[in-house]
Amino acid sequence: MDRLTSMKVFVKAAETGSFAAVADLMGMSPQMVARHVATLETHLGTTLINRTTRRQQLTEIGRNYYDRCRIVLSEVEEADAVAMEMKATPAGVIRVNAPVTFGSHVLSPFITRYLQRYPDVQVDLTLSDRIVNPMEEDYEVIIRLGELADSTMVAWQLSPYRLIACASPSYIARQGMPLVPADLSRHSCLVYGFWSSFTPCRWVFQKEDRTEEIRPEGRYRSNDWNALMHAAIEGYGITLGPESVLRNEISRGNLVRVLPDYDGPSRPLHVLVPPAKKQTVKIRCFIDALRKTFPP
Structure with a gap:
């Protein structure tokens, strides 16, 4: 059996904990998954995975072998990527990580358009x-929201992540339109994030050179902003969320x-690449498209 294929199978088995999932x-x-793992074990003369019912x-x-297999497979993929640089068209898998709300509402449509343009590219997107x-x-x-800490990663600035306050027409008709940020204290606000009495939520608004901060109050809070947006659409209150969405x-x-x-809060947004990752055609092209679509 091909050793690299067996290594790939073993790595997936180690990560999923299930031969059926790998299959x-x-x-x-x-059965073929089991054969690949058994072939490696026979070659090494040891057991890599203890199997029970x-x-x-x-x-x-097995744990040490798994770590080394990941390095070997990464190097093989890197070698393939270097060879692919001889081609003008990007190809291969791009593993991307992005914030949840930005990723699901803004980045995902960008990726689908990108994949239509480059049919030899695959994107594995993880939102967190x-x-x-x-x-x-x-x-x-990696796409990161907020100020960047000191890092060795290579970073490019994207369009700022601007937040605005919104409510449904039915809510405004029922409760009236706030005229200044202080008016929000009399409204039902949909509070996003992790909160406590020690770290209360704050909404900051700016007009010309004047900054006003309020602490939103409301009966509905969530660490998933999508839930709050739907609540706002249904007329339950006022949400503060990304303008792009x-x-x-x-x-x-x-x-x-x-x-x-009033201008709502604005947070910086960057795209980053680890310094150890060779900026192959597939990565450079993807980042160039990001910077063109979301210019600073």
């Missing part, structure tokens, strides 16, 4: 609001902007 992922039978678990040797470690988690492109709901008539004379 589905790689388009082969569970209930679960599978890596042995100590936590700070990921690109070296441990093997991401090639809310402008679509405004154009459809589902929401109207609240406090349009």
